[in-house]
Amino acid sequence: MASPIEQFQIKPIIPALGFTNSALFMVVATGVVVGGLMLASRHRAVIPGRAQSIAEMLHDFVANTVRNSAGEEGMKFFPFVFSLFAFVLTANLLGMIPGFFTVTSHIIVTFALALLVIGTVVIYGFMKHGSHFLGLFVPSGVPAWLLPAIVVIEVISFLSRPISLSLRLFANMLGGHIALKVFGGFVVSLGAAGGLLAVLAPLPLLMAVALTAFEIFVAALQAYVFMVLTCIYLNDALHPGH
Numbered sequence: 001m002a003s004p005i006e007q008f009q010i011k012p013i014i015p016a017l018g019f020t021n022s023a024l025f026m027v028v029a030t031g032v033v034v035g036g037l038m039l040a041s042r043h044r045a046v047i048p049g050r051a052q053s054i055a056e057m058l059h060d061f062v063a064n065t066v067r068n069s070a071g072e073e074g075m076k077f078f079p080f081v082f083s084l085f086a087f088v089l090t091a092n093l094l095g096m097i098p099g100f101f102t103v104t105s106h107i108i109v110t111f112a113l114a115l116l117v118i119g120t121v122v123i124y125g126f127m128k129h130g131s132h133f134l135g136l137f138v139p140s141g142v143p144a145w146l147l148p149a150i151v152v153i154e155v156i157s158f159l160s161r162p163i164s165l166s167l168r169l170f171a172n173m174l175g176g177h178i179a180l181k182v183f184g185g186f187v188v189s190l191g192a193a194g195g196l197l198a199v200l201a202p203l204p205l206l207m208a209v210a211l212t213a214f215e216i217f218v219a220a221l222q223a224y225v226f227m228v229l230t231c232i233y234l235n236d237a238l239h240p241g242h
Helices: 021-040 050-070 072-094 107-137 144-159 161-193 195-199 202-238
Strands: 012-014
Touching: 012 021, 021 050, 021 072, 050 072, 050 202, 072 107, 072 202, 107 144, 107 161, 107 202, 144 161, 161 202
Parallel strands: none
Antiparallel strands: none
């Protein structure tokens, strides 16, 4: 049985360009998102077809999340949030297809996305509020004698955001795919063993099927969580004093 970790190995496709299987599936995920949206909006109509309806539902879902988390002012970040959500969701779901590569199972990818979010928060926060953006680390109503400790805690909490944001997505995708590989290996091993052990093969098969359904749910849920946290962090850039 192949190692459960083997599915996460990065392999060069075009060594001279440093183009790997990970880069390939990032391009594929981006192409699926762009191509799907272009296809859905190709024949725009008052009474939408199936593809247009799905695209509009996705648009409204993300827009409502942005408004609920960051207010109407947060809609200026809608293209950014929508792009992140669509990319993460597509990359997660593509990774569920046998033989495909799960981009979000690598910490460097999820950490880069998290740094993009936090970098946007910091840059926009200082551009809009200047030094007042630092008020994010000074909660209102805190006694002066307690303020130094609170500021240190707030700074550490802020700096830990890209770590927690990236680890959550990475760990869920990595752990789920390892579990699927292990149960799939059990099915093959029991079936190859023959005899009484072969009779037990359907048990891990049923577990693998159930786990696959659960992983599809987790793939969508983690994309949603990533989007919601992004909106919450962007709200800090918009309203650092709140």
